[in-house]
Amino acid sequence: MLPDQKLSEHFSLYELTATSNAALQAANRDLTPEQLGKLCALAALCEELRAICGNTPMRVHSGYRSPALNGNTAGSSxxxxxxxxxxxxxxxxxxxxxxxxxxxxxxxxxxxxxxxQLIIERAERSYGIAEWVHCSVIGTLDPLKVGMVMEMQMVDGKPHYILVEKFNFATPQKGENE
Ligand SMILES: [Zn+2]
Incomplete structure (x- = not known):
């Protein structure tokens, strides 16, 4: 397990690897240097989101989830x-x-x-409906999915994603627009 450290001005490693699953918490902070580098890129996105949303503290529900933790997270694909x-x-x-x-x-x-992707997500928990905003870096996302803005709605207990907007974030290829 890595010691806590700052990944950016306002975001720490432990913030972006926290989970309410106590049994999997330590393992979720056992990261390779490559994963740590990717979390720094995610922290940079968090800084942009924080600034856009008024420069006030952001409450992180979930950042990195190990495959084991993701498999144990209800509704996660x-x-x-x-x-x-x-x-x-x-x-x-x-x-x-x-x-x-x-x-x-x-x-x-x-x-x-x-x-x-930018998504309003909802999940049914023991205490009721939990809601949050999901945002991701472009990273390894399927290019066809990049720029999608969606809202998740629970229908009969199952998540349905509704596309509400699509941005074209593709960078121009060399030779184009020159
Ligand atoms: Zn998410």
């Missing part, structure tokens, strides 16, 4: 970007999810941020 150190689930205390979601979309329209 095996193709999730969390096990690849590429996604963060969060909310901003004092702000509704919709407000954070809209601020990030407006920033993307203004060319101020690029992301892999």
């Amino acid at each position: 095996s193709t999730s970007q969390h096990p690849r150190c590429e996604a963060v689930d969060f909310d901003i205390p004092g702000q509704t999810l919709q407000e954070s979601f809209d601020l990030i979309r407006a920033a993307a329209r203004a060319g101020k941020i690029k992301f892999g």
